[in-house]
Amino acid sequence: MSASQQTKYRWMGISLGLSITLLVLKFTAYFLTYSTAILSDAVESIVNVIASGFAFYSIYLAGQPRDLNHPYGHGKIEFLSSGFEGAMILSAGLVIIWQAILSIFEPKVLANLDWGFALIGLTAVANAFVGWMLIRSGKQTDSAALTADGKHLLTDTFSSVVVMIGVALVAYTGKHWIDSALSLLLAIVIIYNGFQITRQSVARLMDEADVPTLHRVVNLLNVHKDRNWIDVHNLRVQKYGADLHIDCHLTLPYYWKLNQVHEEVHHFEDTLKDGFRGEVEIFVHTDPCEKECCHYCRVANCPVRAFAFLNDVDWTPDNLPLNQKHFVPLTMPGV
Numbered sequence: 001m002s003a004s005q006q007t008k009y010r011w012m013g014i015s016l017g018l019s020i021t022l023l024v025l026k027f028t029a030y031f032l033t034y035s036t037a038i039l040s041d042a043v044e045s046i047v048n049v050i051a052s053g054f055a056f057y058s059i060y061l062a063g064q065p066r067d068l069n070h071p072y073g074h075g076k077i078e079f080l081s082s083g084f085e086g087a088m089i090l091s092a093g094l095v096i097i098w099q100a101i102l103s104i105f106e107p108k109v110l111a112n113l114d115w116g117f118a119l120i121g122l123t124a125v126a127n128a129f130v131g132w133m134l135i136r137s138g139k140q141t142d143s144a145a146l147t148a149d150g151k152h153l154l155t156d157t158f159s160s161v162v163v164m165i166g167v168a169l170v171a172y173t174g175k176h177w178i179d180s181a182l183s184l185l186l187a188i189v190i191i192y193n194g195f196q197i198t199r200q201s202v203a204r205l206m207d208e209a210d211v212p213t214l215h216r217v218v219n220l221l222n223v224h225k226d227r228n229w230i231d232v233h234n235l236r237v238q239k240y241g242a243d244l245h246i247d248c249h250l251t252l253p254y255y256w257k258l259n260q261v262h263e264e265v266h267h268f269e270d271t272l273k274d275g276f277r278g279e280v281e282i283f284v285h286t287d288p289c290e291k292e293c294c295h296y297c298r299v300a301n302c303p304v305r306a307f308a309f310l311n312d313v314d315w316t317p318d319n320l321p322l323n324q325k326h327f328v329p330l331t332m333p334g335v
Contacts, residue, residue, distance in 0.1 A: 008063075008146060011130075011137045012056045015149050018130050019048035022123045033116035035170070036103035037163045040096040040183045041120065044156055044190060047092045051085035051152060055145040062145075073279075075240035076205060082148030083201030089152060089194030093187045100183035113171045117164055124160035127153045142239070142278050148197050155193045159186050204239065211317070213237050217246060218317050220275040227298040228252065228264055230289050231313070235320040244276055247283040251325060253299055254288030261286055292327045 026042035029035075058081035066073040134150030137143070166182035169175075204210075214237045221232060231251035238245045250268055252261055269282045289297065294307035313319075313326040 007137055008059045008141055008143050009056075011134055011146060012052065012059055012149065015130055015134055015153070016049070016052040016056055018126060019045065019052045022126060023049055025119050025123055029116040029119040032112040032119075033167070034111065035113070035116055035163075035167060035179055036099055037166045037179050037182045037186065038116055038120060039099055040186050041123075041156070041159050041163050043095050043099070044089070044092045044159060045123075047085075047088040048152065048156060051081075051088050052149055054084055055081045055149050057081075058145050059143065072240050072245065073243050075243045078143060078145040079201050079204040081145040083198050083205065085148050085152060086194045086196070086198030086201055089155075089197065090191055091194075093191035093194060096183055096187040096190065100180050100187060103180045103183065104177070113167050117167045117171075120160050120164050120167070124157050124164065127157040127160065131157060140277075142244075148201070151193070151197065155190065158189065162186055162189075207238055209321075210237055210239055213239060213244065214317050214321070216275070217272065218315055218320055220272055221320075222315055224271045225315075226264075226267065226271075227300065229268065230293050230297045230299065231287075231325050232315060232320055233325055234285075234323040243279045243281065245281045245283075246272060247285070248320070249285045249287050249323075251287045251289050251293060253302065254290075255304060287325070290325070293325065295327070 023042065023045040026038065026045050030038045030042050058077045061077045062073075062075045064074050131150045131153030134146050134153060136150075138145075138147030138150055162182055162185065166178055169178050214235075217235070217237055221229075229250060230253070231249075233249050233251075235248040236246070250265065252264055256264075265284050265286060268284060272282055273280045291306040294302075294305050295310040296313045297305070297309065298312075319326055
């Protein structure tokens, strides 16, 4: 098992254990106080437990090696896990709205608010720390499941802080309607967060362009650009969990022998692989150069150069994904 996978297991196991512990504490706080706002926070903790359990399984499955039925590996299960978590959060938000409406028409007498305040405060601190660590580890390991679970815990922390404010206001003013109003506010925030997590998950499952990763790949190519890489185009970047898949067309001198092309492709691939921590799979289709490429070709001592070098073509996230060579316009002065 890799160090990255061990990190994922460790933090997701901590998240699952914490979710179960905090679920017990929050329901204890509810039965002590009968606060609808605290009940709302406790209901969201049920989602935490279920989502963390599914995320833990998804990380195990994503770590399995590719096979004949899954030639690209099992990494996309992490996107499904984050989408499931988002859907669960949305469901919790709807349940909380229903409970808040019921509490308006059937108010309950609140009690032991000091104990409720203390227990919810404890859960908020624990959630904030673990949520921050999950997001940090998720970014380091490119884990969508860890990141989604961390964002959920931070949302839970916000919910707990709002609940604490509500409990304090009810204790100070004696106005119980504040409890129901805060539950509705929490439900809106929870539903919005669930929608965002679900949308991001669906986008990844649909192979929506990963703009930050595309920018990173383009930057690597520009920083380590070799004079023999005449042109790169039709660049596509996809992520399957923590695994990255890159394919593109690389233009090389048409007169090179096959073994020289093979070595240059390896150099190109190694340049990209060295820029990422996780598994990177690269497919390169080589194209022969054409006379029009001479205007931006820097190949030294080219024996078949038809035109003098004019200027480089800037490689950007906008033009590299295009499925065409980047010719210099012939209307430019000096061409």
